[in-house]
Amino acid sequence: MSYPALFSILFFSVCIVSMVSGVLVLLNNPKAPGNRCFFAMIIAINFWSVGLAFANIAPDAATCNTWRHVSAVGWGTVYAITLHFFLIITGKKTLLKKWWFYIFLYLPAIICLLAFAIPSGLNPNPYNLQRTEFGWVNVKTIAEHNIWDWIFRAYYIGYAVTGLILVRQWGRKSSEHNIKMQSRIIFLSFAGALILASITDVLLGNFFAQLPQMAPIILLIPIIAIYHAIEKYGFIVSRPVKERTSYIRIIISATLYVVLSLMQVISSTSNSMVTIGGLSNAAFQGIITQLQVFIAIYLVLTENKPGYITALLLNAGSIFSSTGFMIQQKTAQALPGVISYLSVLLIIVLINSYKKKTAAYIEKIDNQRKNLEESEKKLYQMAYYDSLTGLHNREWFIDYLNKSIHAARRRVCLIGVILIDLDSFKSINDTMGHSFGDQVLRLLARQLSSCIREEDAIARFGGDEFLIMVSNISNLEDLHRITGRIMRVFQTPISLQNIEYFITASIGVAVYPEDGLNAETLIKNADIAMDIAKSKGKNQCVYCTSSIKEDTIKKMELTNQLYRTLERKELFLHYQPQVKADTQKITGFEALLRWNNKKYRLVTPDVFIPMAEQTRLIRSIGLWVFQTACEQLKVFQDRFHEDFSMSINLSIEQLRDDDIANKINNILRDTGTNAANIQIEITESIAFDEDTVILQRLEELKKLGVSIAIDDFGTGFSSFDRLRTFPIDLLKIDICFVHGISSGSQKDRSIIKSIIQLAKNLGMETLAEGVETRDQFLYLQEIGCNYMQGYYFYKPMPAKEIASLLQAKPEETPGPGD
Structure with a gap:
């Protein structure tokens, strides 16, 4: 195959490859000005290439000259179109909006078309063609150049350099990485093409008369470079291509x-x-x-x-x-x-x-x-994961803890489980709003995460509780250091919205394997320890111990067994006599509840009464106590023909029962008990509770004819307004003040005297409980206390012993200490 044919093949190949690139760019976004301008540039290059392809293999100079005119349509316009393209991609919108600018932009191209593409008298001999072994070439020395040749040289060099400057400045001014890379690719490819084309076309093709014009072939470099920028960097004039070509x-x-x-x-x-x-x-x-x-x-x-x-x-x-x-x-x-x-x-x-x-x-x-x-x-x-804090949640923590326990068995090491509960966090939500509370939780989550090691884990347990697992520790000292860091988090106020907030936490800690062999047990024991920290005053860390676990197990068993106490008849009443101060004669009794458990034997009221209140079993138990006490009072009255009274305690949970007055009235009717002989005792904390329902219930009970007594008076939050408003008949002076009499405390004596005087002024009676010595009895008698109760007179006894006591001295008044 001859060299001219080979060069023609190259020119045709340029047409195919460049046309593919142009069509792809145009198809991606046909309306984009940059895409259209790029396609116009491809068309110009195709005119240039096709004209040279046919001119190079032309059989004679006349045919070659004709195809050279066709080729001039391409190389005469391509530089103006290329500069137009650069103006679009570099964002020179101000110039492009002016219609007259296009006249100046394309004026050199129009001149070149008139001088080189259209045969006319303007430039009668635009080409000096000679045949070489590589094909037809245009040979002109500097002396043979006319004005049109120099105009073209100035046009293509000026436009090419201007375009390169625009692209270079575009990349330097932009802070985006993609634009900088696009600018670099286009600048280097066009600058290289300009240099190579000048060497091949001006020197080798013109002055040395060797090669045909190579510029169209060399222009493939910037064309493919632009398409590469489109593909890799999402070029500004087109959408990025999905697949590489x-x-x-x-x-x-x-x-x-x-x-x-x-x-x-x-x-x-x-x-x-x-x-x-x-x-x-x-x-x-x-x-x-x-x-x-x-x-x-x-x-x-x-x-x-x-x-x-x-x-x-x-x-x-x-x-x-x-x-x-x-x-x-x-x-x-x-x-x-x-x-x-x-x-x-x-x-x-x-x-x-x-x-x-x-x-x-x-x-x-x-x-x-x-x-x-x-x-x-x-x-x-x-x-x-927890959506609020981004921490792991409870399910993940339990699963991860079980896996860590399995690994700890092999390594023979300890694992610490720390349960953190924020103190009084509800007040933050109530006062500042839940969104503010969420900010606090997120902030604390970050601070707590900074306290643990990389191998440890933290999760949000729920609400305002967090769980931390400290793994792979050899001794408790390491765990103490970590819990110390956690406690220090809550010693520093958190700052939100330029306001400082002090938030404390109660922390419970359980340790594997001492406090459990699985995740559920460890978390449960950490929760138990945290509850102990709360009950001790909050803002502290408590480690789970064997005694804590034993007490908890006992409490849980007692709570469960409490449900069947009435069925099993494990509950019973003791009665402690109350005496009149001036005669020491028994005038009534206080019914005291006792529990004889099969496993733990005698359980004291301070242990099981709170359980009964928490489970609301106190309502059914309380009614049983009321009925049993009334029945027993009726027995005492009928047997000994005395107008005895019976004091029965009611809890706040019982008073919250809307039907309590009706239920008590039914018991009084069924047992035949006179309501005037029943005294209902409530603690001072109940009497002065802010709940308006309490006053309503007491008034309903008062209408039945029973009397109302305040137990443990003086130890709570007394209110003169409540004393004035509530239907109270008797004040029971707390045992702590009575014991102060024997210790010689003038303050206790003064308080007791004040309570008695206050009661008299308000038309109430007084009863001193816990009287154990003669001097206590004499002082209380001297200052006018109405009734007394305590071991100095009688201890709490079963009904049979009370009956025996009354039977032994039916007409006698027992002396002090008997």
Whole structure:
């Protein structure tokens, strides 16, 4: 193959490759000015390349001159279009909005078209053509250059340099990485192309008369560079391309296709290629056609949209050239080839159509897979993370703790489980709002996370509670250091919205294996220790101990057994006599509840009464006490014919029962008890509770005819307004003041005297409980206390002993100390 034909093949290849790039950019966004300008630049390069391709293999100077005029349409306009493109991508919108600017921008291009592309008298001899072994070249010395040549030189150098400056400044001024990379790629590619084109076209092609113009081939460098910027960096004038394109395969395939086309043309016109290797001319052309078919299908299968467009252009070119050959030669020799190309064109379209459908299905499957993965991540996040603080949640913590326990068994080490509960956090939510409380929790979560080591774990247990696992520790001293760091977090105020807040916490700690062998047990024991910290005054850290666990187990067992105490008849009453101060005669009794448990034997009231109140069993138990006490009072009255009274305690939980007055009235009626002989005792804390229901219930009870007594008076939050408002008949002086009499405390004596005087002034009576010595009795008698109760007189006794006591001295008044 001759050198001129080889160069023509290169020029045609430039057309194919550049046209593919231009079409792809235009298809991505046809309305974008930059995309349109880039495509116009590709069209100009194609005019330049096609003109040079035909001019280089022209049989004579006249034909070459004609094709040179065609080529001038491309190289005469490409520099103006390129500068226009640079102005668009660099954002020179102010200039581009002025209509007159386009006149100045394209004026040099119009002059070049008039001087070099359109035959006229303006430039009668634009070319000095000479044939070389490489093809036709335009040879002009400096002396032979006319004014139009110098105008063109100034035009292309000025526009090229201006464009490079614009691109360079665009990259320097921008702070975005992508724009900087785009600017660098475009600047280097265009600058390199300008230098190479000047060397090949001006020096080698013009002054030394060797090579044809190489500029169109060299311009492939910046064209492919721009497309690379589009693909990799999401270039400003187009959407980024999803899949990478192999331009090497496209260029090689397109070049091979053009070479085969030229061989086909040569074989059709040259007698030297009638037979090759024993093949006929028709067979040879058929083989070439099949090879072209293979190349076209290969491109559309391997290179997606760029390959599809290249294959379309190559086959369209073959169809036009073959059709033109048939018309020119007036022969049907090329008809099979035309049919083959048309078939291939249809096959290419079908393959591309099915590829699009397949790609759509694959994309849909990929999207579904991505959605599933995202859903799995969201589900995992929801299942094992706390949405507010970003910490792990309870479920994850328990699972991780069990795994850590399994590992600790092998390593023989300790694990600490720390449960943190914020003190009075509800007040923050109530006063500042829940959104503010959420900010506090997030801040504390970060601070607590900073207290632990990398191998430890932290989770939000729920509400205002946090769990921390300290793993792989050899002794308790390490755990004490960490809990010390945690406590110091709460010693420093937190600052939110320029306001400081002091927040404290109660902390419970359980240690594996001493306090449990699994996560559930360890967390439970840490919770128990935290409750102890709360009960001791909060803002402290308590480690779980064997005694704490034993007490908790006992409390839990007693609470469970409390439900069946009435059924098992384990509850019973003791009665402590109350005496009149001046005669020491028994006037009544206080019913005191006792519990004889099968396992723990006698359980004191201070242990099981709070349990009964927490479980609300006190309501049923309290009614049993009331009925039993009334029945026993009736027995005492009927047997000994005395108008005894009975004091019965009611808890705040009983008073919150809307129907308590009705239930007590039914008991009084059923037992035949006179309401005037029943005295209901309530503690001072109940009497002065802010709940308005308490006053309502006491008034309802008072209407039944019972009397109301305040127990432990003077130890709570006394209120003169409540004493005035509530229907109170008797004040019971607390034992702590009575014991102060024996110790010689003048303050206690003064308090007792004040209480008695206050009661008299308000029309109430007084009863001193816990009287144990003679001097206590004498002092209380002296200052006018109405009634007394205590071991100095009688201890609490079963009903049988009370009956025996009353039977032994039915008419006698017992003396002090008897």
